[in-house]
Amino acid sequence: xxxxxxxxxxxxxxxxxxxRLSPAALMEACLDRIAAQEDRVRAFAWLDPALARxxxxxxxxxxxxxxxxxxxxxxxxxxxxxxxxSPAWAGHRPRADAACVAAARAAGAVVIGKTVTTEFATRHxxxxxxxxNLAHTxxxxxxxxxxxxxxxxxxxxxxxxxxxxxxxxxAYCGVVGFKPSFGTLHRAGMKVMSxxxxxxxxxxxxxxxxxxxxxxxxxxDFGRPEAKPPRAPRLALVMAPASVEPAxxxxxxxxxxxxxxxxxxxxxxxxxxxxxxxxxxxxxxFVMNMESAEAIGWELDHARPLLSAVLRERMDWARxxxxxRLIEGRAAFAAARAAxxxxxxxxxxxxxxxxxxxxxxxxxxTGDPAFNALWTLLHGPCITIPAGxxxxxxxxxxxxxxxxxxxxxxLGWAEWVRAALG
Numbered sequence: 001x002x003x004x005x006x007x008x009x010x011x012x013x014x015x016x017x018x019x020r021l022s023p024a025a026l027m028e029a030c031l032d033r034i035a036a037q038e039d040r041v042r043a044f045a046w047l048d049p050a051l052a053r054x055x056x057x058x059x060x061x062x063x064x065x066x067x068x069x070x071x072x073x074x075x076x077x078x079x080x081x082x083x084x085x086s087p088a089w090a091g092h093r094p095r096a097d098a099a100c101v102a103a104a105r106a107a108g109a110v111v112i113g114k115t116v117t118t119e120f121a122t123r124h125x126x127x128x129x130x131x132x133n134l135a136h137t138x139x140x141x142x143x144x145x146x147x148x149x150x151x152x153x154x155x156x157x158x159x160x161x162x163x164x165x166x167x168x169x170x171a172y173c174g175v176v177g178f179k180p181s182f183g184t185l186h187r188a189g190m191k192v193m194s195x196x197x198x199x200x201x202x203x204x205x206x207x208x209x210x211x212x213x214x215x216x217x218x219x220x221d222f223g224r225p226e227a228k229p230p231r232a233p234r235l236a237l238v239m240a241p242a243s244v245e246p247a248x249x250x251x252x253x254x255x256x257x258x259x260x261x262x263x264x265x266x267x268x269x270x271x272x273x274x275x276x277x278x279x280x281x282x283x284x285x286f287v288m289n290m291e292s293a294e295a296i297g298w299e300l301d302h303a304r305p306l307l308s309a310v311l312r313e314r315m316d317w318a319r320x321x322x323x324x325r326l327i328e329g330r331a332a333f334a335a336a337r338a339a340x341x342x343x344x345x346x347x348x349x350x351x352x353x354x355x356x357x358x359x360x361x362x363x364x365x366t367g368d369p370a371f372n373a374l375w376t377l378l379h380g381p382c383i384t385i386p387a388g389x390x391x392x393x394x395x396x397x398x399x400x401x402x403x404x405x406x407x408x409x410x411l412g413w414a415e416w417v418r419a420a421l422g
Contacts, residue, residue, distance in 0.1 A: 004029035005152035009067050009209040012155060016066050023066025023110065027056035030068050030112060033152040040134055042127040043148035045073040046081050047113035055110040063216040065108030070148045070157035073114040074121045074141075075200070076189040077101055084191045085117040085126060085141075088303035098189025100158060100200050100217060107216035112154050115144030118366060120193055120296060121160055124308035125366050130173060132394050136359040139169025140366030142203065146173040149203045156213050157203045162194045162288055164355075164372025166201045167384045171397030172359035172367065174386045177203050178210040178411070181404050182379035184218060193292040196330060197284075197376055207385065207415040214407070223408035225415035232265035233413045235400075236347040238273060241281040242370040247357025249390040254353060257387060257398050257421060261351070264420035268351065273343055277374060280336035283329035284373045289318035290326045333377050340378055341403055349413045350375075354384040354399035358392055375401040381410045385418045 004012060004026045015021035031049050038044060052068070059066040076082045076094040083089045096102075101111065116126035118141035128143040130136040131151040138147040142159030146169035149157050159166040161179045170177025178201050185200040192198050202213045211222040237258055239246065246254075258268045293300065293315045299307060300315055307315075344350060353371040360367050375382040381404075384397040400417060402410035 003152070005033040007155060008205045009064070009155040010206060010212055012067060013064070013212070023056040023059040024053070026066060027052055027068055027110065027112070030152070030154055037131070037151055038153070041129055041131050041147050041151050043070070043115055043144035043151065043153055045083060045085070045114040045116045045126070045144065048080070051079060052110065052112045059110050060105070060108045062106065062108030063212065064104065067109050067156060068112040068154040069104055069109045070113060070115040070145050070154045071101055071111055072142050072145050072158050072160055073117045074160060074191040075101060075158055077111060077114065080111070080114050082114070085119045085121070086299070086306065088299050088306040094189070096189065099186035101189070103217040109156065115142070115148055115157060117141050118143065119308055119311055120191060120292070121162065121165060122193065122292065123310050123314065125363060127363065129363060130359050130394070132174060133392070136361050136394060137172065137363055137366050139172035139359060141165040142169050143366065145203050146170050146175060146177065149173070149175045149205060155205060156209060159201050159203050160190065161199050161201060161372070161376055162197045163284065163376055164369025166203065167372050167382060167399055168355045168367055168369055170203050171354035171384045172395060174395030174397070175203055175205055176207055176210055176383065176385055177201065178214070178383045179376065179381065180214060180407050181381050184214070184407065193295045194288045195291050196287055196333060199376065207383070207411055207418060210383070211408070211411050221408055223412050225411045227412070229412055229416060232267070233348040233416060234267040234346060235261060235349055235351040236271040236344045237268050238271050238350050238352045241273065241278045241374060244356050244368055244370045246353050246371070249396060250353050250355070250357050253387055253396050253398065257351065257417070260420050260422065261417060266420065271344065271347070274339060276336050276339045277343070280332040280377055281374050283332040284377055286321060286325045287329035287333065289314055290321055293318040337378055337404070340380070349410055350401040351417070352399050352401060354397040358390040358394040358396065371399065375399070380404045381407040383410060383414045385414055387421055
């Protein structure tokens with residue numbers, strides 16, 4: 001029998017509904033796994049097993065009833081500290097749940113704990129290791145959420161993405177990471193850094209789990225990804241813009257993925273994006289960092305010694321930029337969003353790398369979001385699905401991206417591609 005800690009959320013929910021599994025037993029399986037591995041993986045910023053057990057015992061009805069969910073520690077929780085990955089906020093306890101946490105609880109989910117984030121979901125990493133190889137990063141900034149899903153600590157988790165903080169760590173850890181269209185999950189109660197970019201999403205073990213969680217929390221229709229579509233997709237293969245060259249394993253992966261999709265009946269054609277997309281990509285660091293410097297103005301002015309050196313340096317750089325760079329960057333984003341439908345006209349989705357390569361060795365850097373930033377600034381949905389391993393035996397993922405509002409369709413095509421990869 002499958003260990004309940006390794007079940008997908010969908011399978012666990014079906015077992016609970018059928019009476020084969022109780023929320024308490026599912027939580028106990030997750031806590032057992034945590035007890036066995038957390039001292040090495042270090043996915044949690046805060047965990048209270050007794051509180052988790054009480055939550056499971058009193059789980060409400062709903063589509064996520066009894067399902068444990070990890071909450072990235074830039075998202076507020078009423079019963080737990082929210083410390084945003086920074087000593088400047090050590091011991092902070094909000095009065096209320098963030099909107100997305102409240103929605104998850106209303107759907108019956110049980111918050112198991114707070115997951116490690118990089119400092120304010122930016123650069124300075126936390127202690128989390130990659131469950132696939134503890135000597136490697138799990139990625140960031142949603143480090144603990146990706147590692148926890150991969151390790152069997154919880155089947156669902158919240159992540160946030162400003163550049164590549166859902167898709168990249170999910171790819172590095174071998175799980176599914178879904179960033180929905182911008183604003184789908186309300187950001188009230190999140191420690192927002194970039195007003196133009198920050199997006200809340202989910203990590204899980206299957207595409208269907210992402211659809212289940214998103215539908216449960218929003219009341220929107222995210223489709224049934226497991227249902228076979230009436231035809232094969234038309235995919236635009238896009239490898240740029242990016243600030244780095246993909247590693248050899250990623251180039252080989254994209255070739256294999258494209259060929260597997262073609263064999264299964266898909267149309268896969270290379271597409272070069274117009275200059276508007278390169279301009280928007282180049283503007284991303286200016287918008288992201290300048291807005292972040294505004295967001296943590298209090299911390300920079302009143303808690304500066306408690307901020308990491310790398311964050312202080314980047315925020316000081318951002319504050320030194322002329323205001324016009326931010327205005328120009330936002331305009332470049334808007335131009336790229338307006339141009340995107342025409343750029344992929346005739347295609348159902350974009351097929352593109354999820355990360356430059358395997359997870360880097362060491363825990364002092366969470367990897368480069370070079371292949372994620374464009375899809376974040378375009379505000380459409382994007383998702384990574386596991387796609388085998390690289391030369392070091394570490395997970396690899398491929399990314400699909402779509403138009404704003406076409407989240408359900410993208411999830412369906414992602415499941416089609418996953419099946420085609422075999």
